[in-house]
Amino acid sequence: MKNISPLSGRGLLRGALGAAAAAAMLSAAAVRAQEPVQPIEAAKVADPARVELGKKLWFDPRLSRSGFISCNSCHNLSTGGADNLKTSIGDKWQKGPINSPTVLNSSLNLAQFWDGRAKDLKEQAGGPIANPGEMAFTHDLAVDMLRSIPQYVAEFRQVFGNDRLGISEVTAAIAAFEETLVTPNARFDRWLKGDMKAINEQELRGYQLFKASGCVACHNGPNLGGNSFQKMGLVEAYKTDNPAEGRSAVTGNDAERFNFKVPTLRNVELTYPYFHDGAADTLAEAVDTMGKIQLGKTFTPVENRDIVAFLKTLTGDQPQLTLPILPPSSDTTKRPQPFE
Amino acid sequence: MKNISPLSGRGLLRGALGAAAAAAMLSAAAVRAQEPVQPIEAAKVADPARVELGKKLWFDPRLSRSGFISCNSCHNLSTGGADNLKTSIGDKWQKGPINSPTVLNSSLNLAQFWDGRAKDLKEQAGGPIANPGEMAFTHDLAVDMLRSIPQYVAEFRQVFGNDRLGISEVTAAIAAFEETLVTPNARFDRWLKGDMKAINEQELRGYQLFKASGCVACHNGPNLGGNSFQKMGLVEAYKTDNPAEGRSAVTGNDAERFNFKVPTLRNVELTYPYFHDGAADTLAEAVDTMGKIQLGKTFTPVENRDIVAFLKTLTGDQPQLTLPILPPSSDTTKRPQPFE
Numbered sequence: 001m002k003n004i005s006p007l008s009g010r011g012l013l014r015g016a017l018g019a020a021a022a023a024a025m026l027s028a029a030a031v032r033a034q035e036p037v038q039p040i041e042a043a044k045v046a047d048p049a050r051v052e053l054g055k056k057l058w059f060d061p062r063l064s065r066s067g068f069i070s071c072n073s074c075h076n077l078s079t080g081g082a083d084n085l086k087t088s089i090g091d092k093w094q095k096g097p098i099n100s101p102t103v104l105n106s107s108l109n110l111a112q113f114w115d116g117r118a119k120d121l122k123e124q125a126g127g128p129i130a131n132p133g134e135m136a137f138t139h140d141l142a143v144d145m146l147r148s149i150p151q152y153v154a155e156f157r158q159v160f161g162n163d164r165l166g167i168s169e170v171t172a173a174i175a176a177f178e179e180t181l182v183t184p185n186a187r188f189d190r191w192l193k194g195d196m197k198a199i200n201e202q203e204l205r206g207y208q209l210f211k212a213s214g215c216v217a218c219h220n221g222p223n224l225g226g227n228s229f230q231k232m233g234l235v236e237a238y239k240t241d242n243p244a245e246g247r248s249a250v251t252g253n254d255a256e257r258f259n260f261k262v263p264t265l266r267n268v269e270l271t272y273p274y275f276h277d278g279a280a281d282t283l284a285e286a287v288d289t290m291g292k293i294q295l296g297k298t299f300t301p302v303e304n305r306d307i308v309a310f311l312k313t314l315t316g317d318q319p320q321l322t323l324p325i326l327p328p329s330s331d332t333t334k335r336p337q338p339f340e
Numbered sequence: 341m342k343n344i345s346p347l348s349g350r351g352l353l354r355g356a357l358g359a360a361a362a363a364a365m366l367s368a369a370a371v372r373a374q375e376p377v378q379p380i381e382a383a384k385v386a387d388p389a390r391v392e393l394g395k396k397l398w399f400d401p402r403l404s405r406s407g408f409i410s411c412n413s414c415h416n417l418s419t420g421g422a423d424n425l426k427t428s429i430g431d432k433w434q435k436g437p438i439n440s441p442t443v444l445n446s447s448l449n450l451a452q453f454w455d456g457r458a459k460d461l462k463e464q465a466g467g468p469i470a471n472p473g474e475m476a477f478t479h480d481l482a483v484d485m486l487r488s489i490p491q492y493v494a495e496f497r498q499v500f501g502n503d504r505l506g507i508s509e510v511t512a513a514i515a516a517f518e519e520t521l522v523t524p525n526a527r528f529d530r531w532l533k534g535d536m537k538a539i540n541e542q543e544l545r546g547y548q549l550f551k552a553s554g555c556v557a558c559h560n561g562p563n564l565g566g567n568s569f570q571k572m573g574l575v576e577a578y579k580t581d582n583p584a585e586g587r588s589a590v591t592g593n594d595a596e597r598f599n600f601k602v603p604t605l606r607n608v609e610l611t612y613p614y615f616h617d618g619a620a621d622t623l624a625e626a627v628d629t630m631g632k633i634q635l636g637k638t639f640t641p642v643e644n645r646d647i648v649a650f651l652k653t654l655t656g657d658q659p660q661l662t663l664p665i666l667p668p669s670s671d672t673t674k675r676p677q678p679f680e
Contacts, residue, residue, distance in 0.1 A: 007577070023354055060418075061419075061423075062424075066425075066429065067423075067424060067425055068413070068423070068425065068429050073408070076401070077663055077666055078399050078400075078663055078665060078666045079666050079668075080403075080668070083407070083408070084402075084407060084408055084669065084676075085399075085406075085408065085676060085678060086675075089408050089678055090434050091407065093432050093433035093678075093679075097680050269668055270668050272668070272669065273675065281671075281675050282554070282671045283671075284671065307472050318665045320662055320663075321662065321663045322660055322661065322662055322663075323417055323660075323661045323662075323663050324418055325418060325658045326418045326419050328419075328420070328609055328610045328611065329424065331622045331623075331624065332622075335426075335613065335621050336424075336425065338425060338429055338433075339433075339435050
């Protein structure tokens with residue numbers, strides 16, 4: 001394998017750049033600034049106690065009606081922050097309406113959920129708890145549960161400095177934990193930072209093609225997506241049985257029908273199956289479909305493999321988490337009745 | 341709180357002991373040797389790579405038909421190695437037949453499952469994977485899944501030194517991981533080892549009563565149980581809707597009807613609800629019922645509280661585990677179809 005400089009991926013843009021700019025590109029920092037993708041940096045933890053509390057809540061199945069489903073059930077941190085199912089399994093084995101998006105790097109998204117109906121992670125975190133098809137609890141019952149457990153009461157008091165223990169504190173703690181779930185140090189990021197050996201020739205060809213073909217029009221920024229809503233089926237209609245309407249369901253604007261938040265491509269190797277309906281089982285299939293319906297382009301098998309090879313360089317360091325030990329229920333904690 | 345020596349708990353036996361024996365009891369080691377309960381020691385890990393592989397399998401939901409249920413779903417290591425439900429939730433939300441026993445310290449049991457139908461952890465581990473009401477997979481499909489994932493294939497080869505990757509290797513790795521799930525350093529163990537301040541007066545009274553009342557006849561040894569089968573409802577019949585017949589279902593011997601493996605009392609504060617049918621929600625209720633149906637004894641409220649206080653000293657150090665990152669499925673890995 002040859003050593004490849006970040007510069008060699010930039011031939012396509014060279015014509016558009018003046019001599020001064022080309023010279024500036026010799027520094028890795030300049031390369032980074034000009035690429036449409038930026039590296040992800042490790043999370044800065046401002047309040048470790050809040051994060052630790054959020055981690056407990058994240059793994060606590062008692063936030064569900066059944067006592068069986070936790071945040072981690074559908075956003076499994078052992079499997080790329082998703083569940084690798086077409087659509088998730090909810091309370092009483094209900095079939096979820098849409099593919100579970102990864103929690104990894106979700107703090108970088110412009111909004112949460114496929115249709116962006118939650119403005120941030122805190123707002124998102126309350127959704128599944130009370131969704132009858134997901135955790136099927138209520139915010140009041142979730143808070144009652146937590147208030148019945150002395151260790152939780154003490155920990156909330158310590159973190160928030162008061163005795164309010166409401167859904168706002170619960171979602172704030174979960175969001176604080178989620179904000180730590182970033183995945184720096186992907187091979188591609190190391191390449192962006194100037195490590196010429198971090199990706200190989202095929203992967204670089206894939207990146208060049210990814211840019212030249214227009215994938216990067218939507219999948220850009222540090223999260224390679226997550227920063228805009230775009231129509232699924234721009235050039236050719238996307239065929240699916242999934243009834244999700246996307247952004248129009250939130251805005252009421254019919255022009256935004258089938259507009260979805262562009263999913264991140266970070267760790268995409270881990271977050272199969274793909275698309276809001278989970279219809280694409282493999283990266284090869286996803287790249288093929290995206291080429292056709294978004295770009296009006298049929299990638300050759302070699303091109304497809306090159307892009308897939310590039311996409312696999314986006315797998316970053318997964319969060320290293322110590323599994324939390326949850327405080328036990330007290331005698332007054334209401335016991336879940338999952339079969340009622 | 342007064343400092344209390346392990347010796348002060350032994351008044352009941354004092355009359356039966358000669359002067360020489362009484363003198364010997366002045367050493368902590370001698371106390372330990374004479375108590376009917378022994379401390380648990382930390383696990384010695386002979387083969388860390390095998391344990392690490394077993395940990396991955398433990399947390400891998402792809403060992404279930406649905407891709408949703410892992411070993412950890414019902415033996416959750418965040419919640420005392422159990423699921424805190426009366427009976428577990430299986431594939432398609434099926435209601436399990438019996439309360440999920442804790443995996444913690446299960447290596448100390450004489451056999452596995454409530455009825456002891458598996459002779460050891462390795463034999464046990466294959467059960468839930470193929471049980472149609474639990475993970476609902478087959479051993480062949482589980483092995484096919486693992487063989488389709490290059491990282492798993494490489495890891496099995498490294499651990500076992502060969503290319504057999506069958507259910508025997510899968511269960512051996514899971515068992516190796518489970519053997520590490522012991523919980524040393526409970527306050528009661530520290531007391532057993534001579535730390536007189538490790539338990540308080542009430543807890544010591546509880547232990548004395550636990551011994552004097554006969555609880556210790558079945559709940560003894562390092563695991564305070566797990567080492568014999570005993571009839572549920574020895575003095576008075578136990579009323580339950582649960583159809584489990586216990587040991588007789590394994591041996592065919594009708595005299596062993598309603599004989600169950602005595603559950604461990606280690607970490608019992610965390611493993612509610614109690615009994616094979618999960619009918620007792622609280623320790624107070626469990627102690628009350630046990631007194632009546634096993635010992636023909638009605639504990640006073642104070643006695644009950646003392647025993648419960650003692651039982652809570654049995655919570656040991658919970659395993660500190662780094663959540664494993666699972667190798668992704670390959671393009672050839674069969675995708676789960678949980679709703680079919």
